[in-house]
Amino acid sequence: MISVNLLPKEERSEERQIVAAPRKKFLLPLAAIVAVVVPLTALYLMQMARIQSLKSDILVAEQESQRLKPQIEKINQLMRKREDLNLRLNLVRDLNQARTMPVQLLDELSMQVPNHLWMTKVTQNGPGAMTLEGVTFSNLVVADLMSRLERTDLYTDVDLTVAERKTLSGERVIAFGLTTRVSR
Numbered sequence: 309m310i311s312v313n314l315l316p317k318e319e320r321s322e323e324r325q326i327v328a329a330p331r332k333k334f335l336l337p338l339a340a341i342v343a344v345v346v347p348l349t350a351l352y353l354m355q356m357a358r359i360q361s362l363k364s365d366i367l368v369a370e371q372e373s374q375r376l377k378p379q380i381e382k383i384n385q386l387m388r389k390r391e392d393l394n395l396r397l398n399l400v401r402d403l404n405q406a407r408t409m410p411v412q413l414l415d416e417l418s419m420q421v422p423n424h425l426w427m428t429k430v431t432q433n434g435p436g437a438m439t440l441e442g443v444t445f446s447n448l449v450v451a452d453l454m455s456r457l458e459r460t461d462l463y464t465d466v467d468l469t470v471a472e473r474k475t476l477s478g479e480r481v482i483a484f485g486l487t488t489r490v491s492r
Contacts, residue, residue: 413462416460416463417430420453420456420460422449422456424444425449426444427440428442428443428483433487436490437490438463439486441486443474444484450486454486461491462490465488465489468486471484472484
């Protein structure tokens with residue numbers, strides 16, 4: 309059937325045709341947007357949950373720290389007292405050892421002095437050095453004393469400083485001087 313529109317052109321409504329848009333042009337950008345937005349949203353939500361979890365952990369840790377603060381201070385105070393006590397004990401031990409050290413040195417020296425050698429002077433030069441002076445009839449006896457002292461645990465670096473011939477009460481003797489380091 310033929311239909312004729314008698315209305316003037318200005319008043320005519322054009323017949324609109326419904327044309328189906330191709331689905332591919334619409335679905336492809338939609339799928340791309342969904343593929344980007346959904347993982348980003350999931351990642352954002354996971355990170356927000358993790359941040360909340362960490363904030364609650366920090367809050368619990370701060371509360372625990374405040375609760376343990378008096379005990380931590382007490383432990384620090386005990387550690388300071390312990391260090392002070394250890395320092396005092398070390399000082400007492402050092403003083404006790406220093407008190408007996410001269411006796412040990414002279415005892416060891418008296419055991420190492422060979423026959424026909426006489427010590428005339430023993431001087432301690434500070435905590436780690438000694439000077440020994442004496443007389444004998446032979447250089448060999450001085451060498452024997454030096455080797456005996458070197459073999460001990462207390463005397464090291466025994467050096468001859470002077471050896472000279474003298475006359476003492478009409479006898480010819482050798483006056484000598486030694487220096488040595490003292491080790492504890």
